[in-house]
Amino acid sequence: xxxxxxxxxxxxxxxxxxxxxxxxxxxxxxxxxxxxxxxxxxxxxxxxxxxxxxxxxxxxxxxxxxxxxxxxxxxxxxxxxxxxxxxxxxxxxxxxxxxxxxxxxxxxxxxxxxxxxxxxxxxxxxxxxxxxxxxxxxxxxxxxxxxxxxxxxxxxxxxxxxxxxxxxxxxxxxxxxxxxxxxxxxxxxxxxxxxxxxxxxxxxxxxxxxxxxxxxxxxxxxxxxxxxxxxxxxxxxxxxxxxxxxxxxxxxxxxxxxxxxxxxxxxxxxxxxxxxxxxxxxxxxxxxxxxxxxxxxxxxxxxxxxxxxxxxxxxxxxxxxxxxxxxxxxxxxxxxxxxxxxxxxxxxxxxxxxxxxxxxxxxxxxxxxxxxxxxxxxxxxxxxxxxxxxxxxxxxxxxxxxxxxxxxxxxxxxxxxxxxxxxxxxxxxxxxxxxxxxxxxxxxxxxxxxxxxxxxxxxxxxxxxxxxxxxxxxxxxxxxxxxxxxxxxxxxxxxxxxxxxxxxxxxxxxxxxxxxxxxxxxxxxxxxxxxxxxxxxxxxxxxxxxxxxxxxxxxxxxxxxxxxxxxxxxxxxxxxxxxx
Numbered sequence: 001x002x003x004x005x006x007x008x009x010x011x012x013x014x015x016x017x018x019x020x021x022x023x024x025x026x027x028x029x030x031x032x033x034x035x036x037x038x039x040x041x042x043x044x045x046x047x048x049x050x051x052x053x054x055x056x057x058x059x060x061x062x063x064x065x066x067x068x069x070x071x072x073x074x075x076x077x078x079x080x081x082x083x084x085x086x087x088x089x090x091x092x093x094x095x096x097x098x099x100x101x102x103x104x105x106x107x108x109x110x111x112x113x114x115x116x117x118x119x120x121x122x123x124x125x126x127x128x129x130x131x132x133x134x135x136x137x138x139x140x141x142x143x144x145x146x147x148x149x150x151x152x153x154x155x156x157x158x159x160x161x162x163x164x165x166x167x168x169x170x171x172x173x174x175x176x177x178x179x180x181x182x183x184x185x186x187x188x189x190x191x192x193x194x195x196x197x198x199x200x201x202x203x204x205x206x207x208x209x210x211x212x213x214x215x216x217x218x219x220x221x222x223x224x225x226x227x228x229x230x231x232x233x234x235x236x237x238x239x240x241x242x243x244x245x246x247x248x249x250x251x252x253x254x255x256x257x258x259x260x261x262x263x264x265x266x267x268x269x270x271x272x273x274x275x276x277x278x279x280x281x282x283x284x285x286x287x288x289x290x291x292x293x294x295x296x297x298x299x300x301x302x303x304x305x306x307x308x309x310x311x312x313x314x315x316x317x318x319x320x321x322x323x324x325x326x327x328x329x330x331x332x333x334x335x336x337x338x339x340x341x342x343x344x345x346x347x348x349x350x351x352x353x354x355x356x357x358x359x360x361x362x363x364x365x366x367x368x369x370x371x372x373x374x375x376x377x378x379x380x381x382x383x384x385x386x387x388x389x390x391x392x393x394x395x396x397x398x399x400x401x402x403x404x405x406x407x408x409x410x411x412x413x414x415x416x417x418x419x420x421x422x423x424x425x426x427x428x429x430x431x432x433x434x435x436x437x438x439x440x441x442x443x444x445x446x447x448x449x450x451x452x453x454x455x456x457x458x459x460x461x462x463x464x465x466x467x468x469x470x471x472x473x474x475x476x477x478x479x480x481x482x483x484x485x486x487x488x489x490x491x492x493x494x495x496x497x498x499x500x501x502x503x504x505x506x507x508x509x510x511x512x513x514x515x516x517x518x519x520x521x522x523x524x525x526x527x528x529x530x531x532x533x534x535x536x537x538x539x540x541x542x543x544x545x546x547x548x549x550x551x552x553x554x555x556x557x558x559x560x561x562x563x564x565x566x567x568x569x570x571x572x573x574x575x576x577x578x579x580x
Contacts, residue, residue, distance in 0.1 A: 014113035014140055014149075091115045097270060098135070101209065101239035105272040106143060106307040112136050120159075130160035131173040138176060142183045145341045147378030153180050171197045171204055178210040185381040187217030188410055205234035212243060216250065219412035221443070224250075238268050238277065245280060249287075250414075252444030258284055275305035282314050287446055289478035291321035309339035313347075320351060321480035342371045342385045349393075354483035365393060384419050391423045392484075399423035414443040414450065422453045430460045441470070448474040448481035452489050459492060468496050 088096065090111035097104035104112070116133040120126060134156035141149030157180065160173040178193035194211040197204055208231035215224035228247045232240040241264035248257035261284060265277035282297030298315035301308050316331035332348040349364035368389060375382045383402040390399035403420040421437030424430070437454040440447075455470030471493050480486050 014110050014117075014136075093270070094136075097272065098132075100237070101206065101235055102270060102273040103143075103276055104139070105270075105305060106140075108272075109136060109140055109143070113140065120156075124159075125163045127160045127164035127170050128172065130156050130163060131170065131176055134160060134173070135176040135179060138179045138183055145339045147375055147380045150180060150183060150378055150380065166196070166200075171200060172206065175204070175206050175210060178207070178214065182210055182213045182217070184379050185217065185383075185411075187214045190214035191218065202230075203234060205231065208234070209239075209243065212247075217413055218410050219414065219416070221251070238264050238273055241267070242277065242280065249284065250443070250445055252446050254284070254288065254446060271305045272308070275301040275308040275311065278304060279308060279311045279314065282311065282318075286314065286318055286321075287448075287478060289321075289448075289476075289480070291318040291480065294318040295322070309335050313339065313341075313344050317347065320483050321478075325351070325355060336367075340371055342368055342375065342382050345371055346385060346389055350482070350484050353393075354487075365389065384415060387419050387423055391419070391426045396423055396426035400427050400429075414440045414445050414447070417443075418447070418450045418453055421457065425453070425457045425460065430457050433457055434461065446477055448478040449485065451477060452481070452485055455489070456492060459496065464496055465499070468493065468499065471496075 090108040094104040094108040094112035097108070113133065113136045116129050116136065120129050120133060123129065134153045137149045137153035137156060141147055141153065153176070157173050157176045160176075161170060164170040164173075166174045174193050174197045178190045178197070181187070181190035181193060190210060191214040194207050194214055197207040198211065208227050211227045212224050212231065215221075215227060225247060228243050231243055241260055245257050245260040245264060248254075248260060258281075261277065261280045265274065265281055268274040268277045278297050278301035282294045282301065285291075285293035285297055295315055295318045298311040298318065301311040302315070312331055312335040316328045316335065319325070319328035319331060328351065329348070332344065332351065336344050336348065345364060345368040349361050349368060352358075352361035352364055372382050372386050383406050387399035387402045390396060390402070400420070400423045403416060403423055406416050407420060417436045418440035421433040421435070421440065424433030424436065434454075434457050437450070437457050440450045441454050451470045451474035455467045455474060458464075458467035458470065471489050474481065474489050475486070475493070
């Protein structure tokens, strides 16, 4: 029976794996669960062939039964047979979503996990079913923030590779290992698994989403772009549109990202796929500084799929921007019980701090520390979130150490560069931090926090012009990007004040050079002795208002000589000869 998404989250958890020995012998004549659907490629012992007498009896019985059924069908449906397709069950829906490259609902994913668990207990050598089970564990752990399922996923994927190595055609298990590495934030390992599959069969479309995630985590924009384009060639429809929208968003192409995300939302049909598309629209609205639109999109996602808890976190963030803090606190508290991601715990702690609820903030930071320990025990690397906490609320030196480790692992995304630059600034190394903060902004992503961090570092280094520009950019991008940092950005801008009118003096265009005289030279009389040339005296400066734009090029026509200008001796003598 399908589990309704309105039920408590605990009731939607996948069933625990059986503790029975998977290698134990099973009675082939025992009654089988009709709910279990055999997977493609399942291994089973074929039954012995029937005897000739049995075959004849079955044929006669089948002919009679067929006649009865045909007569009943003609009476019930006089105009023709009923061509309505059978309504798919939760397992079929989850398998169809996986085949299309789309997310499945949590209830359907639960059903798929239970189905595959039963199957592999009876067929322990079925490599494809173990791969399906392992990949489903990865998705469940990622969607529920329960890292304990990652260990089960690794075990299931290893069982699949033991039954059939990847070199012998079990590429889906390798893809599952890549997805598991991404979920644990080990992007270098995910890249290696994924590229192995792509090298073996470049047309395996399922490998490209995990490669896109790996390249994005490593900050390799060029490779992520190529993988997204290839995925779009191999897999048309909503999944390709969603990945393309994410690519545009990461490069700061807001209009393209919004148009593509809207098309994906319009074309999505399954509830989980529709909710994911609406969530993406909500994130884009939030980043543009439009919290009302963001709340509307997140609410639509939750109405479509009540189990899309990430949309509840997005709604809480937008409610803070609308100064509806009581609702935001309630939403954060609810989502952390259903989706306990460390990043959400940090956001709630900072919201408490902005409301001057220091005791609640400290309690929330303690919960954050517990979540970070659980993630570490499960093999999930949450160094970026931990470093963000240490930079602003703990020990910045610890943050620098954590993020330098990420950089050595080639995790050089915009998020890591921004966090490292800010940690270095907070640790008193602003000059070194400037390089990383600038690199994060130069990626093009429209993130108000990145611009804020860069502006504050530049202000510390007395680079007041760039600091003012980036702080204004942060508030222009999203005026309420952080309950703690947005007020600090406005305060820093007020301290810097307005730039001087007309700009700095050294930024004014230089005065144009004097125009060369086009007057023809007159020959001096032979009897006049030329005097030695004297250096021309500079023309006295005249006070005039500074031009607002560069002055036009000097005219080629020589101006009339000024009466006050000194004349050369030869010119004076020539003028005297003309006088009567």
